[in-house]
Amino acid sequence: MTKAACIGGGVIGAGWIARLAYNGIDVAVYDPAPDARAKIDAVLENAWHAFSRLTMAPAPKAGAITYADSVAEAVSDAGWIVESVPERLDIKQAVYAEMEAGAPADAVIASSTSGILPTNLQAKMENPERLIVAHPFNPVYLLPLVEIVGGEKTSGETIAKAEAFLPELGMKPLTIRKEIDAFIADRLLESVWREALWLVRDGVATTEEIDDAIRYGFGLRWAQMGLFETYRIAGGEAGMRHFLDQFGPTLSWPWTRLMDVPEYNDELVDLIAGQSDEQSGRHSIRELERIRDDNLVAIMQALKVNDWGAGETLGAYEKRLFDAGAQKPSEIDRTKPVPTLDRTVPADWTDYNNHMNEARYLQCFADASDAFLRMVGVDADYVAKGGSYFTVETHIRHLAEVAALQPIRCETQVLEAKGKKLRLFHTLYHGDGTLLATGEHMLLHVDMATRSASEPAEAIAAELAKFADAHASLSMPEGAGRAIGQPRKG
Structure with a gap:
């Protein structure tokens, strides 16, 4: 599913636009209101503020948002079509007629209705089997729950498509057993x-x-x-x-x-x-939305630590993002340090001076290490099977400041990869090229069952050896092997 359409850009419709676009899906929008675009833009701004803080996993490249002049134009090449028009049966049925005239035959039509029965919605459709209710909760771009309700003529295939697609957006589909007014929540x-x-x-x-x-x-x-x-x-x-x-x-x-x-x-x-x-x-409504979203992000992150409720859904979503964002070894240029981080500094990573605090420099390097390890195959599946790398020693040089919302990137060089040992050197830059910090890290491969050092799998060792051999021809980075510099007291 790479293309979607959203018909209606109110609070719920705009939330769907954000959820879809920020997950890399191109979205065509139709809303006849003259101020629709301005209202949608306001929601998208708040949505990105929240979505960018929801997870440290690399976000996919945002999908393109385009505005169509008609329903038929918006749905012309969409695989997932969201209807978020006013809660009137006659309006919705008229919109479905326009959708069916222009949409691909296999497109799913998903109504955001909060209570109208799907059997009534699909009563005048030529192909009612592809309509479902996909009832989300505000803010759609953050709350994972979406109630899936089929009508009398909805096909099992359509339900299955929705159940498979929505988790890719970080959502939790709850399929309702029986049609009932207003569903469950x-x-x-x-x-x-x-x-x-x-x-x-x-x-x-x-x-x-x-x-x-x-x-x-x-x-x-x-x-x-x-x-x-x-x-x-x-x-x-x-x-x-x-x-x-x-x-x-x-x-x-x-x-x-x-x-x-x-x-x-x-x-x-x-x-x-x-x-x-x-x-x-x-507080203005936009201010209240920010406060609500910040609190929801914090609650969901806290639940993620315990792999519970909405946090379990967030954790599974993060795994998808991490795995999808990992570069494949065949795509990597090993003749130079490898790009392992590219993001902006979140506002809550900063101190009272609005500069990124010390702990977040380590966060950047930890994320860079994780990104590199996924490149060589140490991903969630590898860890689940019992192997991982633990950091045993770190040295960071703080060389320059960076402020909230400014771009940062990291490059990683392999200094050593022998047996159980892996030594990485990270260089953190501002988006403008300013050197911000360096981090040198010694990691050991660990058997998760015994919690003791062990040899990595052959495939992992082989990939690391390729990097180590290629990076051996690079200059030793300035600052490698450094320590604080204080003499030992004997």
Whole structure:
């Protein structure tokens, strides 16, 4: 899947554009609104701010974003077509007719609807088997969940295509077993939202107090365990059965008003909007988006450490990016130091002077080492089979400063590759060619089962020998073999 189309560029549509384009897919966009491009550009800017910090894996070259003059033009060569037009069945069905007239026969049409049944969506289509609901969550470019819902005439092949494609974008497809209005997640959200409206209307709590109850309490649990696993723990050693025995009877108590709906009138709108303005009005919507995205990146990175929930999805996505970004030995010019890093300095890598802090120089060199090792075959699969390289000694020279959002690149030279030992020399440059730092690293090959030094696999050793032989003809880099320089005290 290399080309996609997005019909509709609102909040969800623009999020899809970002998710697709930043994963290297060319996206053709159609949105008739006169200010559509400006609004999409604003979302793309925030999306890149978040996406560039989400993972240290090398991002693919961003796909091209083009704007079409019609639906038919946008979908003409797309393999994945996203529909994010207003939530009206008649509008969506009219758009599908235009899509079918211009789209390739094997293109998947994915609706972003948050609740309309796919059977109703596909009712007037000539080829209904290729339509699914792919319901994402805002911000689409960060949150991995996407609900996949097929209609009565959706083919199993279309579902399978979606389930295979979406993980390549770093998403977690959740295929819904049965068609139901609003699917799964929005039905759960609706119950919380409805009860929250009552609490505000009845003066029990303000919008801020309700948000605090969620974000300081059960929201943190839900972010990594969901509902049922959280309650399983609450049941103690006896688990879910004990929890149900303990709290099941309270379900008959009148704790909630979920079957009732508060009257939706101007008084309720004014009350909620006024409290919301008081709670968050000091921030613009774009500022709130940045704050939200920064927090989501931090939470997902924390979950990744434990390979749990959304962090597990992020980890699998990173593996794909690392493996896809690794240069093949046949593509590498061994007559000179090898490019192993090319990125900009993230804002959160800097100190109070806006300069990259000391720890991030080591981060750059660690990432460069990883990139080089993947070139010679020490990738995630090799590590999973029990082999890896551990860094045992490092020497870094800090030679110049670099500021946030400035470009940096790294080149790597092999100084030694004999048996278990691998000695690398990294040179870090500013994008303008200024020498920023050098790092010399001694690594040992390790058997992950015994955690002791061991010989690398023959194929790995052979690739390293090719680099070592070629780099032996290069000049010894200035600074190689250096130490701090203080005499030893005997």
